[in-house]
Amino acid sequence: MVIFAQRDPALVEALLAVSASGASFAIIDASYPPARISQMFDRLEARFVIEAGAELPPDLRSGRTLVACGDPARARVIDGPPRDAACHMFTSGTTGQPKLISHPDQTVQRFVAWQAATLALDTPVVTMMMAGLAHDPTLRDVLLPLSHGGTVAVPTPCEMATPERLRALMATAQCNVVRFSPASARLLTTGASRDHRFDHLCAIFWGGERLPRSVVAEWQSRVPKARQFNVFGTTETPQAFLIHEIQRNAPPAGEIPLGRTLPWTGAAVLAEDATPVAIGEVGELTAMLADPIIGANDKLSETKGAGALRHFTGDLAYMMPGGEITFAGRRDGQVKINGFRVELGEIEAFAEGISGVKQATALVADDRILLFVLAPGTSVAEGTVKARLAQNVPAYMVPAQILVLDGFPATPNGKVDKPALVALAAKAARAETGKPDAQPKGAEEIAISKLLARNTNRTFVARNQSLADLGIDSIGTIEARLDLEGAGFTLPDGWQWLTVSELAAQQPAAKSSGSASKRWIAMGRMDSFILIRALAIAVIVAFHTGLKLPVGASIILFVLTGFAFVRMQLPAILRDDHAGRILTLMARLIVPMAAISLVYYLKHTVMDNDAHLSTLLPYRNLAPFFEFMVLGRDHYQIQLEFLWFLHSYLQMFLVISVLLAVPRIRALLRRDLWRSLVGLFCISELAGVGTIAALAQWTGDFEKTSFYLLSWPTTTMPFLVIGAVVAAADTQRRVVASFAFVLLHFAVSALFYRSHAEGWWVIALLFCVLMPQITLPRIVTSVVMLLAAHSLIIYLSHHATGSVFSDIFGRGELRGASVVFQLAFGVLLGIALRPLLTRLGIYRLADIPLSFQSKLAKKQV
Numbered sequence: 001m002v003i004f005a006q007r008d009p010a011l012v013e014a015l016l017a018v019s020a021s022g023a024s025f026a027i028i029d030a031s032y033p034p035a036r037i038s039q040m041f042d043r044l045e046a047r048f049v050i051e052a053g054a055e056l057p058p059d060l061r062s063g064r065t066l067v068a069c070g071d072p073a074r075a076r077v078i079d080g081p082p083r084d085a086a087c088h089m090f091t092s093g094t095t096g097q098p099k100l101i102s103h104p105d106q107t108v109q110r111f112v113a114w115q116a117a118t119l120a121l122d123t124p125v126v127t128m129m130m131a132g133l134a135h136d137p138t139l140r141d142v143l144l145p146l147s148h149g150g151t152v153a154v155p156t157p158c159e160m161a162t163p164e165r166l167r168a169l170m171a172t173a174q175c176n177v178v179r180f181s182p183a184s185a186r187l188l189t190t191g192a193s194r195d196h197r198f199d200h201l202c203a204i205f206w207g208g209e210r211l212p213r214s215v216v217a218e219w220q221s222r223v224p225k226a227r228q229f230n231v232f233g234t235t236e237t238p239q240a241f242l243i244h245e246i247q248r249n250a251p252p253a254g255e256i257p258l259g260r261t262l263p264w265t266g267a268a269v270l271a272e273d274a275t276p277v278a279i280g281e282v283g284e285l286t287a288m289l290a291d292p293i294i295g296a297n298d299k300l301s302e303t304k305g306a307g308a309l310r311h312f313t314g315d316l317a318y319m320m321p322g323g324e325i326t327f328a329g330r331r332d333g334q335v336k337i338n339g340f341r342v343e344l345g346e347i348e349a350f351a352e353g354i355s356g357v358k359q360a361t362a363l364v365a366d367d368r369i370l371l372f373v374l375a376p377g378t379s380v381a382e383g384t385v386k387a388r389l390a391q392n393v394p395a396y397m398v399p400a401q402i403l404v405l406d407g408f409p410a411t412p413n414g415k416v417d418k419p420a421l422v423a424l425a426a427k428a429a430r431a432e433t434g435k436p437d438a439q440p441k442g443a444e445e446i447a448i449s450k451l452l453a454r455n456t457n458r459t460f461v462a463r464n465q466s467l468a469d470l471g472i473d474s475i476g477t478i479e480a481r482l483d484l485e486g487a488g489f490t491l492p493d494g495w496q497w498l499t500v501s502e503l504a505a506q507q508p509a510a511k512s513s514g515s516a517s518k519r520w521i522a523m524g525r526m527d528s529f530i531l532i533r534a535l536a537i538a539v540i541v542a543f544h545t546g547l548k549l550p551v552g553a554s555i556i557l558f559v560l561t562g563f564a565f566v567r568m569q570l571p572a573i574l575r576d577d578h579a580g581r582i583l584t585l586m587a588r589l590i591v592p593m594a595a596i597s598l599v600y601y602l603k604h605t606v607m608d609n610d611a612h613l614s615t616l617l618p619y620r621n622l623a624p625f626f627e628f629m630v631l632g633r634d635h636y637q638i639q640l641e642f643l644w645f646l647h648s649y650l651q652m653f654l655v656i657s658v659l660l661a662v663p664r665i666r667a668l669l670r671r672d673l674w675r676s677l678v679g680l681f682c683i684s685e686l687a688g689v690g691t692i693a694a695l696a697q698w699t700g701d702f703e704k705t706s707f708y709l710l711s712w713p714t715t716t717m718p719f720l721v722i723g724a725v726v727a728a729a730d731t732q733r734r735v736v737a738s739f740a741f742v743l744l745h746f747a748v749s750a751l752f753y754r755s756h757a758e759g760w761w762v763i764a765l766l767f768c769v770l771m772p773q774i775t776l777p778r779i780v781t782s783v784v785m786l787l788a789a790h791s792l793i794i795y796l797s798h799h800a801t802g803s804v805f806s807d808i809f810g811r812g813e814l815r816g817a818s819v820v821f822q823l824a825f826g827v828l829l830g831i832a833l834r835p836l837l838t839r840l841g842i843y844r845l846a847d848i849p850l851s852f853q854s855k856l857a858k859k860q861v
């Protein structure tokens with residue numbers, strides 16, 4: 001029985017159902033290329049197929065019976081004799097065809113029983129399916145917990161691509177036993193702070209590739225009480241035959257041993273003639289199997305195709321005096337990539353089957369597969385080779401880099417000079433640095449690429465680029481989302497971090513069906529901070545129109561700006577290691593603000609003869625203190641008081657850009673983002689309070705000084721930073737600590753920033769944390785995102801549009817209608833100005849390496 005599956009609970013149901021029926025199964029991952037899937041079906045001669053969360057391609061349905069999951073009425077258990085084979089698995093082969101391995105029931109049963117007895121946990125086992133679906137550790141992830149009263153968590157493809165969501169699933173499920181490869185462990189810790197803990201884990205089983213001591217040490221610090229095991233096996237020796245429990249007091253240097261044999265297996269280290277080597281001498285690691293395995297490599301057996309009781313692994317190893325075996329490399333072209341075994345010969349065989357290719361050589365360097373193709377005098381292109389491979393082998397076997405050459409470098413004895421090939425690849429990679437060339441494939445990728453290019457003023461967006469790679473800010477992200485959803489795409493959580501290809505594959509274009517009215521009332525999800533941002537701008541417009549609401553919406557916007565900055569721009573800045581993205585953020589503000597401010601300035605100069613230079617220059621927030629407290633002038637004579645918000649915003653991000661341009665500060669943020677932001681909050685809080693205290697002592701009037709400093713960046717910066725602190729909290733403990741700082745700042749505000757003492761901003765932050773997303777009818781989410789996307793233009797234009805409305809309908813009349821008019825006009829103006837803003841290429845400012853270190857380096861050169 002073939003189980004055609006994707007990451008879905010239906011896979012677990014299918015495994016149990018087939019096993020209960022007495023049949024054998026083979027799992028085929030639906031994400032494999034169609035040609036690879038077809039080869040596997042042909043090799044298995046499959047007649048019955050279970051669709052476990054995935055649909056079988058139409059061209060493979062003919063002559064096969066499809067069985068659906070989820071029909072308990074038809075379920076029955078057949079208690080028959082043991083199966084000759086419990087499961088069939090494929091591994092990479094040397095002939096260009098996947099190699100088939102068949103296992104009896106006992107191979108998995110023994111390991112699961114041993115593992116449960118060794119762990120002897122007081123609570124039921126809870127695992128998480130981290131391995132590839134058709135990879136043998138998946139059987140352990142399912143059968144270990146379910147045979148001992150536990151559960152298994154099944155991440156969706158989107159969760160597997162989003163470390164934050166993967167960590168959340170693990171914590172929610174309270175997984176206590178996991179199987180990692182070093183690569184999958186890195187996936188879990190990507191974006192996590194250094195002190196992020198996984199205290200629910202009791203045991204970690206490592207396998208799939210060489211285990212560095214640094215990885216073990218990191219996880220010992222993250223979960224000190226968990227037992228860690230290094231497990232070694234191959235698909236031909238299911239679930240392992242060597243194991244080593246890693247002790248906390250183990251020496252920090254040297255290879256981590258593969259371990260000793262499990263009770264029902266044996267192992268030997270053999271020379272070329274299959275005789276045992278001496279202790280400490282390197283030989284080929286050979287497994288002695290408890291059951292005959294079809295597909296095991298017993299090169300000394302004269303019976304081909306039968307089950308073997310010995311498997312020559314192709315791994316080099318040596319035995320230590322204490323009996324433990326240690327890995328020493330490979331003796332053939334087999335490698336491990338992200339935990340998957342890959343035969344380089346299979347890649348070479350496929351490449352050499354392409355017309356015009358004379359020879360192909362595959363190598364591994366820095367955990368990347370490199371393929372060199374000899375095709376002299378032909379038009380064979382690297383893209384052609386990669387496309388052909390992508391159609392026939394799994395994604396983990398597709399080379400990271402392909403070079404088509406007219407000749408291979410050779411050693412003095414005439415062999416291919418592999419180090420020279422690696423050097424050629426490195427040189428070519430350096431030449432192509434920063435030049436993405438992955439052409440979008442398929443209608444969905446092309447459509448997404450064009451929309452992202454339009455939103456970021458690019459001529460081209462590669463399939464391996466995400467929106468976050470392109471210098472986008474929170475407003476630009478909202479605009480891009482509007483365009484994508486308007487084109488019929490349904491966007492998953494964290495979509496802005498997904499590449500074009502991932503976005504198309506994981507959430508393909510889902511064109512709305514049905515009538516337009518049904519589409520508008522359909523429910524859709526949105527980030528809650530977008531909703532609050534839209535409500536805040538509406539409250540500000542209403543306040544300036546005469547509908548006085550004691551909400552403090554300007555402060556809410558400052559807090560949400562810090563929250564969104566940490567969620568969206570800051571991770572990309574730290575990844576790029578320069579602060580150029582802030583230039584894009586500031587340019588989006590400066591360009592329209594400068595233009596509209598100039599109009600206001602000319603109007604007040606010509607018509608009112610009452611212009612103030614702060615209208616044109618960005619210091620409107622500073623002017624009241626100097627005009628009244630220093631020069632003794634009435635600050636209310638200064639026009640356009642509402643501009644203080646934008647000027648303070650611009651000044652704060654000017655300070656932030658300077659800070660982030662310092663390499664040492666970026667390094668501190670990368671080391672521990674939350675803790676560094678807490679330090680910045682404390683500094684900004686002291687700066688705000690200290691400024692008021694110092695100037696109040698100078699003026700002799702605390703109340704007036706506090707009032708006139710309310711719009712200074714020293715006063716508003718703590719509000720922005722406290723939003724950033726809350727957004728950066730990555731553990732429950734840190735979330736609680738963050739809100740302790742929130743309450744602290746609320747108390748400071750009540751004492752020193754009297755007009756900012758309202759608590760709505762605290763409620764807004766709490767809402768964003770407790771309900772990060774909200775579901776509303778599509779028509780509502782569309783209106784909300786329009787308001788949030790064009791909030792800047794609304795803010796800049798509402799003063800003038802409100803005056804026009806009053807001139808037409810009378811001041812004080814129809815205030816509600818005036819608010820709607822101002823909001824609608826701001827959105828329309830924003831839509832009209834958007835093409836002009838994109839033509840200016842402000843997103844390309846993100847590529848400027850804003851870093852003091854880079855300038856110093858240039859001087860040194």
